Amino acid sequence: MSRVLIIADHDGKRLGGGAARCVTAAGKLGAAEIHLAVLASPGGPIAAEAAQITGVSKVLVVERAENAHPLAAVLAPQVVKLAAGYEYVLAASNTFGKDLLPRVAGLLGVGQVSDLMSVEGPHTFKRPIYAGNAIITVESPADVKLVATVRTASFAAAAGGGSAPIEVVGTEAALPAHTRFVSLNAANNDRPELQSAPRVISGGRALGSAENFKIIYALADRIGAAVGASRAAVDAGYVPSDLQVGQTGKIISPALYVAIGISGAIQHLTGIKDARTIVAINKDAEAPIFEVADVGLIGDLFKIVPELTALLG
Amino acid sequence: MKILVGVKRVVDYNVRVRVKPDGSGVALDGVKMSINPFDEIALEEALRIRERGQATEVIAVAIGPEEVQTQLRSALAMGADRAILVKCDAAVEPRDVARTLLAVIGQEGIGLAILGKQAIDDDAGQTGQMLAALWDRPQVSFASKIDIKDGVAVAMREVDSGIETIEVDLPAVITSDLRLNEPRYIKLPDIMKAKKKPLAITDMATLGVSLAPQFKVLKTDAPPQRARGIMVKDVPELVAELKKRGVLS
Numbered sequence: 027m028s029r030v031l032i033i034a035d036h037d038g039k040r041l042g043g044g045a046a047r048c049v050t051a052a053g054k055l056g057a058a059e060i061h062l063a064v065l066a067s068p069g070g071p072i073a074a075e076a077a078q079i080t081g082v083s084k085v086l087v088v089e090r091a092e093n094a095h096p097l098a099a100v101l102a103p104q105v106v107k108l109a110a111g112y113e114y115v116l117a118a119s120n121t122f123g124k125d126l127l128p129r130v131a132g133l134l135g136v137g138q139v140s141d142l143m144s145v146e147g148p149h150t151f152k153r154p155i156y157a158g159n160a161i162i163t164v165e166s167p168a169d170v171k172l173v174a175t176v177r178t179a180s181f182a183a184a185a186g187g188g189s190a191p192i193e194v195v196g197t198e199a200a201l202p203a204h205t206r207f208v209s210l211n212a213a214n215n216d217r218p219e220l221q222s223a224p225r226v227i228s229g230g231r232a233l234g235s236a237e238n239f240k241i242i243y244a245l246a247d248r249i250g251a252a253v254g255a256s257r258a259a260v261d262a263g264y265v266p267s268d269l270q271v272g273q274t275g276k277i278i279s280p281a282l283y284v285a286i287g288i289s290g291a292i293q294h295l296t297g298i299k300d301a302r303t304i305v306a307i308n309k310d311a312e313a314p315i316f317e318v319a320d321v322g323l324i325g326d327l328f329k330i331v332p333e334l335t336a337l338l339g
Numbered sequence: 340m341k342i343l344v345g346v347k348r349v350v351d352y353n354v355r356v357r358v359k360p361d362g363s364g365v366a367l368d369g370v371k372m373s374i375n376p377f378d379e380i381a382l383e384e385a386l387r388i389r390e391r392g393q394a395t396e397v398i399a400v401a402i403g404p405e406e407v408q409t410q411l412r413s414a415l416a417m418g419a420d421r422a423i424l425v426k427c428d429a430a431v432e433p434r435d436v437a438r439t440l441l442a443v444i445g446q447e448g449i450g451l452a453i454l455g456k457q458a459i460d461d462d463a464g465q466t467g468q469m470l471a472a473l474w475d476r477p478q479v480s481f482a483s484k485i486d487i488k489d490g491v492a493v494a495m496r497e498v499d500s501g502i503e504t505i506e507v508d509l510p511a512v513i514t515s516d517l518r519l520n521e522p523r524y525i526k527l528p529d530i531m532k533a534k535k536k537p538l539a540i541t542d543m544a545t546l547g548v549s550l551a552p553q554f555k556v557l558k559t560d561a562p563p564q565r566a567r568g569i570m571v572k573d574v575p576e577l578v579a580e581l582k583k584r585g586v587l588s
């Protein structure tokens with residue numbers, strides 16, 4: 027029976043939302059054991075969170091001072107040491123995993139499956155290409171260690187309530203000094219996290235300014251939703267870049283997604299295809315967003331959004 | 340310092356690709372091809388670094404069939420000093436692209452490699468990081484700002500939790516995010532000038548690289564389509580509909 031090693035995503039303080047989804051994906055591989063590795067300093071709090079994910083057989087903690095901030099060049103040699111004895115190495119396909127895993131694969135001398143979206147067999151997987159406009163089924167040789175990033179929107183998070191043993195492990199890997207953390211300008215935000223929120227309200231170019239974008243925040247706050255945005259809204263500086271949804275931003279799967287003043291370019295739609303209910307508010311009846319929306323409302327957002335916020339109060 | 344920029348020929352981002360009915364791939368006949376948009380951004384950044392006097396030469400490198408010369412000529416028209424086409428008609432996995440670029444890096448004595456963070460055809464997002472691993476040099480993925488000074492690059496990266504700033508020693512590999520810059524437009528005289536710029540053609544064997552594909556693509560499917568929904572006429576109707584669907588209480 028095979029073994030799966032998942033590299034837990036974190037921001038240095040808290041476990042990211044991707045790990046629990048990777049556990050669900052790993053469960054479909056028919057593996058005997060699923061281990062979750064936490065490379066952090068301090069590692070304790072993150073490991074304690076990780077241990078609660080059901081389905082995890084063991085949490086491995088590598089607590090070196092160098093791991094205080096997740097730098098791929100520093101983490102990758104340690105992951106390579108840890109990966110011995112595992113048939114699969116997985117991480118979430120968020121910026122943590124996308125940065126780290128190809129470097130791990132490079133060091134291991136193997137290829138990678140990016141954005142694994144379904145497990146068809148122990149060595150056969152589906153993944154999207156062309157912004158999700160085509161899905162390929164790929165097969166990897168059984169005797170090659172499989173390195174993959176997991177498309178988190180395709181897998182539900184494994185439940186909490188578990189209590190996996192936590193094992194502190196050392197790696198003697200020599201770590202490079204050529205890459206140094208300077209700072210993280212975190213969007214300090216009391217709102218729900220975009221990637222895991224069950225409800226998301228997104229605004230597009232039509233909002234016209236950061237000031238106007240406040241009506242999106244107000245609506246989101248009214249129903250406890252996270253806020254998202256199109257690339258155009260981010261590029262124009264209305265909102266920070268970590269709110270971008272789409273092919274090159276975040277891929278999300280909320281129960282409710284409300285696109286307001288967003289035209290529905292394919293690059294944006296890629297990010298929301300897995301939403302259960304998509305609502306579109308747009309003044310242009312021909313906007314492509316209406317082709318994918320479950321519920322559409324044609325009209326001026328500057329009239330509709332305040333009315334909606336008021337009605338939900 | 341010489342800068343290498345990776346250039347990939349991909350289906351233009353405005354094209355809505357169609358999966359072939361027999362599941363053998365996507366239909367590419369007669370489809371408009373362009374430089375991968377992220378590679379254009381990578382090239383623009385390299386040109387700006389050179390224009391600031393911090394690089395001596397920008398070399399655009401592509402791997403692919405003969406036709407890729409069109410995209411390399413565009414790169415030259417944008418301002419690359421010269422181009423290298425590594426001719427290869429087979430599909431090349433990111434790992435082999437990284438191995439090939441590494442061979443070029445060794446041959447040319449490259450001080451900085453800038454690639455796109457992903458190509459919009461296979462959306463793999465691997466090549467830069469794999470190249471950095473094989474080269475045993477730092478990587479800055481998803482860069483949205485780069486400052487170069489005294490053999491060090493200070494870069495901002497777009498990460499899920501915000502903007503991270505890191506510092507790396509050169510040589511290094513940087514992958515470009517969308518907001519790194521806005522690529523310049525090519526002007527007609529530039530196209531004329533580009534015709535005279537050197538475009539060398541080589542192949543994997545000459546570079547000492549042999550392809551070692553790992554994956555077999557068994558089939559290509561169209562994604563499941565979302566059914567067209569309903570239209571509501573006003574806000575009260577919208578709220579009623581969402582409550583009915585159980586997504587609002």
Ligand SMILES: Cc1cc2nc3c(=O)[nH]c(=O)nc-3n(C[C@H](O)[C@H](O)[C@H](O)COP(=O)(O)OP(=O)(O)OC[C@H]3O[C@@H](n4cnc5c(N)ncnc54)[C@H](O)[C@@H]3O)c2cc1C
Nearest residue numbers: 230231232256257258272273274275287288289294309327
């Ligand atoms: C390589 C690449 C990657 C990309 N990645 C992404 C990505 O990850 N995410 C992403 O979102 N985009 C991405 N894009 C950009 C994408 O192609 C679109 O340009 C972008 O999504 C458009 O944003 P928008 O819908 O806000 O703006 P627009 O397309 O300008 O749409 C604005 C909409 O607002 C409507 N509107 C205007 N005024 C009002 C009003 N008063 N009331 C109601 N409606 C109104 C208009 O009818 C229109 O439909 C990418 C592009 C490229 C080339």
